[in-house]
Amino acid sequence: MKAVIFDLDGVIVFTDKFHYAAWKQMADEMGIYFDEQINNRLRGVSRMESLEIILERYEGEALSAERKAELAEQKNTAYRELLKTMTPADVTDEVRTVLKELRKRGYRLAIGSSSKNAKFILEKVELTDYFDAVSDGTNITNSKPDPEVFLKAAEFLEMDPAECLVVEDAYAGIDAAKSGGMKAAGIGDAFSYEKTDYPIQTFADLLEIMR
Ligand code: B16
Ligand code: MG
Numbered sequence: 001m002k003a004v005i006f007d008l009d010g011v012i013v014f015t016d017k018f019h020y021a022a023w024k025q026m027a028d029e030m031g032i033y034f035d036e037q038i039n040n041r042l043r044g045v046s047r048m049e050s051l052e053i054i055l056e057r058y059e060g061e062a063l064s065a066e067r068k069a070e071l072a073e074q075k076n077t078a079y080r081e082l083l084k085t086m087t088p089a090d091v092t093d094e095v096r097t098v099l100k101e102l103r104k105r106g107y108r109l110a111i112g113s114s115s116k117n118a119k120f121i122l123e124k125v126e127l128t129d130y131f132d133a134v135s136d137g138t139n140i141t142n143s144k145p146d147p148e149v150f151l152k153a154a155e156f157l158e159m160d161p162a163e164c165l166v167v168e169d170a171y172a173g174i175d176a177a178k179s180g181g182m183k184a185a186g187i188g189d190a191f192s193y194e195k196t197d198y199p200i201q202t203f204a205d206l207l208e209i210m211r
Contacts, residue, residue, distance in 0.1 A: 007170065011169050011187060022079035032055070047072050083120060099127075133157050135150070174190050186198070186200065
């Protein structure tokens with residue numbers, strides 16, 4: 001393997017608490033039940049698909065496509081306000097050290113995130129320069145478990161998918177990596193997923209895989 005493609009939320013940073021707070025605000029206003037458990041199902045899932053999951057509990061009149069777009073926009077505005085509070089301290093020393101070491105070893109590094117806010121987050125935590133490429137929600141039409149976001153990342157890096165390791169926390173992300181012909185390391189939730197090639201307990205375990 002010659003390159004590593006990292007998922008962002010749940011691997012490099014932990015923005016799920018902000019997603020939760022922003023969706024919760026929208027759900028409360030709409031009178032929709034929403035809790036942390038439902039929020040877990042939104043991991044790695046696109047914004048509009050996340051909205052559909054939340055709307056499973058909606059009991060009012062059918063919503064038009066325009067209204068749904070409006071709700072997603074309302075959530076994103078609240079979410080971006082929360083993202084503004086992020087600083088370099090939101091990335092652990094372990095993550096920074098491992099990224100630097102992988103680069104030193106000659107690996108090409110990319111981000112493969114479903115988020116349309118990925119570049120904004122990388123700027124806030126001052127990680128932009130650590131990556132050779134960013135593939136995110138702004139350059140794809142199909143989100144995870146479709147492999148598009150990772151295939152694009154490989155393309156941006158000028159690598160063959162078989163030369164890439166994907167690091168993911170979500171089942172949908174592991175599925176995406178595997179159907180794209182890549183190897184997958186699973187952290188957090190994805191640690192115990194049977195499709196994960198390399199279960200990792202901590203980020204630093206990557207240094208054992210990528211020798
Ligand atoms: P946005 P990842 C994903 O990021 C999040 O895990 C998921 O909860 C979110 O809905 C999705 O990005 C879209 O985010 O609304 O910012 O475009 O894990 O793929 O880095
Ligand atoms: Mg994730």
